[in-house]
Amino acid sequence: MPKKQLLEFTDKGIYCSVGKFYIDPWKPVDDAVITHAHADHAYLGHKHYLAHHHSREVLLYRLGEIQLQTVAYGEKVMKNGVAISLFPAGHVIGSAQIRVEYKGEVWVVSGDYKVEDDGVSAPFEPVRCNHFISECTFGMPVYQWKPQADIFKDINSWWRSNVERNLATVIVGYSLGKAQRILQNLDLSIGKVYTHGVIENTSEALRRNGIVLNPTTSITHESVKEDVRKGIILAPPSSVGTPWMRKFGPYSFGYCSGWMAIRGAKRRRAADRGFVLSDHADWTGLVSAIDATGCESVYLTHGYTATFTRYLNEIGFDAHEVHTLYGDDEGINTVPEEEPALQPTVPKGEGLEEAGRDLS
Ligand SMILES: [Zn+2]
Numbered sequence: 001m002p003k004k005q006l007l008e009f010t011d012k013g014i015y016c017s018v019g020k021f022y023i024d025p026w027k028p029v030d031d032a033v034i035t036h037a038h039a040d041h042a043y044l045g046h047k048h049y050l051a052h053h054h055s056r057e058v059l060l061y062r063l064g065e066i067q068l069q070t071v072a073y074g075e076k077v078m079k080n081g082v083a084i085s086l087f088p089a090g091h092v093i094g095s096a097q098i099r100v101e102y103k104g105e106v107w108v109v110s111g112d113y114k115v116e117d118d119g120v121s122a123p124f125e126p127v128r129c130n131h132f133i134s135e136c137t138f139g140m141p142v143y144q145w146k147p148q149a150d151i152f153k154d155i156n157s158w159w160r161s162n163v164e165r166n167l168a169t170v171i172v173g174y175s176l177g178k179a180q181r182i183l184q185n186l187d188l189s190i191g192k193v194y195t196h197g198v199i200e201n202t203s204e205a206l207r208r209n210g211i212v213l214n215p216t217t218s219i220t221h222e223s224v225k226e227d228v229r230k231g232i233i234l235a236p237p238s239s240v241g242t243p244w245m246r247k248f249g250p251y252s253f254g255y256c257s258g259w260m261a262i263r264g265a266k267r268r269r270a271a272d273r274g275f276v277l278s279d280h281a282d283w284t285g286l287v288s289a290i291d292a293t294g295c296e297s298v299y300l301t302h303g304y305t306a307t308f309t310r311y312l313n314e315i316g317f318d319a320h321e322v323h324t325l326y327g328d329d330e331g332i333n334t335v336p337e338e339e340p341a342l343q344p345t346v347p348k349g350e351g352l353e354e355a356g357r358d359l360s
């Protein structure tokens, strides 16, 4: 690059040297702009955080006492002459694309995003820019999502048939985003929704933030097993196969993830049902989102970066592959662990998706 780029890729994260801030840095920095509260984007240890209002309570719950400034979508924050604003990414509640503008040049960092409106997160909004840094978790043509209404029809009829067969129903999705998306789309005429503590705590944080969610009952030692077995149990990936989960048996266990689109994923998770429900854009969604930015160049991070970059170059984009430490929050190969980390954790490389924490 002859001239220094407004946003650079450094070993700490995406950096704006003019504005002196990082976007989703994975090592401790003074000034961090955070796209969303998933563990591979929001690390502990920064001096100052900037995020969307709706990420506030979850960030405080996960990271403890941090110096946090929150803003609305579209609101402008100036840092050393650089204008920063956040736009909806449609990934999970509070998720944002970060728009950075300096002397008429605009960069947008997508963070994680999906283009389908899930009815829970603010819907994805294309933002015009010169340079776009896009995730591509599912940047392969085999990944084509069905509308979520179809998926929830399947989930609800599976639940209903479990009740008829006297089987408990356990549905698994990660605690920030997927869990609430499931919760809001369940047919509550079938029964009550029972939650694992981590999901309940995350939902409670969102409720404190003013997000209205369907009623849930947290599973405690006092819970009556037969009552819980008539409802649906909303559980995080870390609970799969644990004694906590087994005590509700016999049950049918469904797993919600984009990875359920590939053969073998369901078996690897030992799930009875795999529901293809992702909070990331599918192949078509990625291409359309990138196209809608009108960008001159696009930089691809986490996912099938090589394949996807090659494809975009073939169809006429100026695409570049970049290496970051962002993980894959719908990961199959991960070791999910649900407690917020006490120390900043740095993933050791690609494929280690969630910095040992809450995603999968
Ligand atoms: Zn994410």
Ligand SMILES: [Zn+2]
Binding pocket: 038, 040, 041, 111, 112, 302, 326, 327, 328, 329
């Ligand atoms: Zn991510």
